[in-house]
Amino acid sequence: MIKNMQELINEFEASGELHRVKAPVDPELEITEITDRISKSGSLALLFENVGESAFPVLINAFGSNDRMRKILGCQSFDDIGARIQAFLDTKPPGSLKEKLKTLFTLKEMSGFLPRKVKSAPCQEVMHGPESELLDLLPILTCWPKDAGPFITLPLVITKDPDTGTQNLGMYRMQKFDRATTGMHWQYNKDGARHFDKYRERKQRMEVAVALGGSPAVTYASSAPMPPEVDELMLAGFLNNSPVEIVKAKTVDLFVPAQSDFVLEGYVDPDESRIEGPFGDHTGFYSPADYYPVFHVTCITRRSDAVYPATVVGKPPMEDVYMAKATERIFLPLIRMLVPEIVDMELPMEGVFHNCALVSIDKKHPGQAKKVINALWGLGQMSSTKFIAVFDSDIDLHEPSTVVWKLLNNVDPKRDMLFSEGPLDALDHSAPYPNFGGKMGVDATRKTREEGMGRPWPEEITMSEDIVQKVTQRWRDYGF
Ligand SMILES: Cc1cc2nc3c(=O)[nH]c(=O)nc-3n(C[C@H](O)[C@H](O)[C@H](O)COP(=O)(O)O)c2cc1C
Ligand SMILES: [Mn+2]
Numbered sequence: 001m002i003k004n005m006q007e008l009i010n011e012f013e014a015s016g017e018l019h020r021v022k023a024p025v026d027p028e029l030e031i032t033e034i035t036d037r038i039s040k041s042g043s044l045a046l047l048f049e050n051v052g053e054s055a056f057p058v059l060i061n062a063f064g065s066n067d068r069m070r071k072i073l074g075c076q077s078f079d080d081i082g083a084r085i086q087a088f089l090d091t092k093p094p095g096s097l098k099e100k101l102k103t104l105f106t107l108k109e110m111s112g113f114l115p116r117k118v119k120s121a122p123c124q125e126v127m128h129g130p131e132s133e134l135l136d137l138l139p140i141l142t143c144w145p146k147d148a149g150p151f152i153t154l155p156l157v158i159t160k161d162p163d164t165g166t167q168n169l170g171m172y173r174m175q176k177f178d179r180a181t182t183g184m185h186w187q188y189n190k191d192g193a194r195h196f197d198k199y200r201e202r203k204q205r206m207e208v209a210v211a212l213g214g215s216p217a218v219t220y221a222s223s224a225p226m227p228p229e230v231d232e233l234m235l236a237g238f239l240n241n242s243p244v245e246i247v248k249a250k251t252v253d254l255f256v257p258a259q260s261d262f263v264l265e266g267y268v269d270p271d272e273s274r275i276e277g278p279f280g281d282h283t284g285f286y287s288p289a290d291y292y293p294v295f296h297v298t299c300i301t302r303r304s305d306a307v308y309p310a311t312v313v314g315k316p317p318m319e320d321v322y323m324a325k326a327t328e329r330i331f332l333p334l335i336r337m338l339v340p341e342i343v344d345m346e347l348p349m350e351g352v353f354h355n356c357a358l359v360s361i362d363k364k365h366p367g368q369a370k371k372v373i374n375a376l377w378g379l380g381q382m383s384s385t386k387f388i389a390v391f392d393s394d395i396d397l398h399e400p401s402t403v404v405w406k407l408l409n410n411v412d413p414k415r416d417m418l419f420s421e422g423p424l425d426a427l428d429h430s431a432p433y434p435n436f437g438g439k440m441g442v443d444a445t446r447k448t449r450e451e452g453m454g455r456p457w458p459e460e461i462t463m464s465e466d467i468v469q470k471v472t473q474r475w476r477d478y479g480f
Helices: 005-014 030-039 066-073 078-091 097-104 108-113 191-201 216-221 232-240 319-338 368-376 380-384 400-410 465-473
Strands: 018-021 045-048 058-060 126-128 156-160 167-171 174-178 181-183 206-212 245-248 255-257 262-276 290-302 308-310 342-346 356-361 387-392 417-423 436-443
Touching: 005 018, 005 058, 005 066, 030 045, 030 058, 066 078, 066 216, 066 319, 078 108, 078 319, 108 232, 156 191, 156 255, 167 191, 167 216, 167 232, 191 206, 191 262, 206 255, 216 232, 319 342, 356 368, 368 387, 368 417, 368 436, 380 417, 387 400
Parallel strands: 018 045, 058 308, 356 387, 387 436
Antiparallel strands: 045 058, 126 290, 156 167, 156 206, 174 181, 181 290, 206 262, 245 255, 262 290, 342 356, 417 436
16 A cells, blocks of 8 residues: 555656656746656656755656556456455445445445544644645646646545535545635536535535545545545555544635645635636546636645645546546446446547447347436436446447447448437537536447347357367467
8 A cells, every 4th residue: 555645756767657847837837848748658657856846756657557556456457346346235234225335435345445533644744724834835836828826636525415424535636726725626516516506505605625645545546436425435444445534724614635735725705706627627628617616725724745636637648547547447236236247348538538448238128228228317427427438348449440340340320329418528529518418328239139120130250169279389480
């Protein structure tokens, strides 16, 4: 388990996966251009030691490879984590599937991974009060030329449900407006926004803490689509195989991860909003400016050896592609619990996750592919998926050429397309309205007579096994 950013730097440096940049660099655009080139060519973690006027180094692209993601999540393969989750599911007595999912993270077996409260913590070694430079202390990056300003790009936003007292940890970017305020870019369907709606109804300010850095598994967990009402710190504890230590924040009634590098404490006022953006986003386009709530920072605590974590999003592949790949594998067993005929899933990076899902199914009855498409359009964060294509289970969804081949050959557009409309991701720019628009499903499975296929389905070409073996054995005889 990698406990904090300092351990992560040591580990990745020892394995040759981290490059230190000692030359002075500008947090405005220069770091992005360097990081983008590294992301598109082999992908090392980068530690910028000398960033603008800031006293703190910047760690970027720590999550930017499948190998490093596996080390961060402590697994040999992401599917091993899925299998661990599956094992927990199997211990549950039969009940409705929905019920099972809801109770999965409240199981007795999971209680060992609940966060553990501690009295003192590294994240509170140094405190900067309300009169200090606050956000001016941090080397916050301006990522792209038309961004509205500097953005904190790896923030773990901690809020509390006023009804249940459950905390949520969500990654929502934050535009720095000045030394003491930022935007708070939680999209309407995210847990932070749901908490905020409750405070608005009560006409109360909401206390917010924002952690930066600390345990990389905690940072990953804050981006994971956990069901509402389940603390992401429990997932991080599960991944680390050890509870996350949390400490009471200094000035707000929230618990924050003890290993964090920085903690920003403050509040969001329901009566206040301000234009946020544009921001060069992970779609590869600028997301437009819009009104979002404002976060007031009233104090900052930090480690004495704090490192500022950042990421740059842009045209894929960037660092977030590897975080999303882990999510695709880890959450597959949960999706399969609700839609059991699903065998595998691939979210191609060009679809930037919300635009396209490929799934394979074990097809048993007519119309099943279309059933699966509709089911996914009603499932948690999957419901904002724009394109879904369904294949038979004898396909490797992770081979783009095979996928396109089957898609183009197996589909009769008139019979196999399903057009619909519904909620879309806030970052979709093609739809006529924000968050709502058209959707398309494609049934690329083998079609049967019951599905209106008037002709026999052809057999796929494969060589007979004895000839394959014979040729393998004789390969040298042919002079190759
Ligand atoms: C680098 C990165 C940046 C993100 N930025 C945002 C953002 O600005 N707003 C947002 O709503 N979601 C953003 N997300 C996605 C959320 O973190 C993700 O949907 C998460 O599940 C939200 O947590 P929640 O379900 O507890 O709300 C981002 C994810 C990553 C990896
Ligand atoms: Mn959540």
